[in-house]
């Protein structure tokens with residue numbers, strides 16, 4: 001198989017890989033980097049379960065060639081917590097507001113929410129619902145997710 005070199009700044013570390021030019025970012029993350037917290041929930045780029053940050057912007061990794069991210073900063077759910085024994089503030093908010101049930105969609109929602117910290121998304125339910133419109137959850141009914149993101153945005157902007 002023809003491969004090309006790919007360098008990522010992945011979860012705060014430099015990583016060098018060899019990938020097929022047609023490899024999707026989600027497949028490289030899951031299969032070559034064993035970062036299986038990034039989930040594939042559809043094949044139509046609609047569910048958002050595969051959301052990661054590239055240069056602090058939320059993207060759907062099922063819809064992005066890995067090579068498009070060469071020499072870019074990529075953050076997945078595995079790189080979010082400050083250490084192995086603590087949750088990120090946004091993850092704490094998801095826990096406190098019961099914003100997950102099966103958890104399949106949760107990494108994508110958390111990554112989308114973290115990108116919103118740097119966007120002009122007000123920490124209000126209506127604005128958060130609109131900003132989360134590219135992420136689907138089949139379990140929770142969204143109320144807890146919206147409350148969690150509103151609180152997380154408020155707390156993280158105060159800390160910034």
Ligand code: FES
Nearest residue numbers: 045046047048062
């Ligand atoms: S797996 Fe990427 S949007 Fe569904």
Ligand code: FES
Nearest residue numbers: 101102137138139
């Ligand atoms: S918690 Fe199950 S799909 Fe969202």
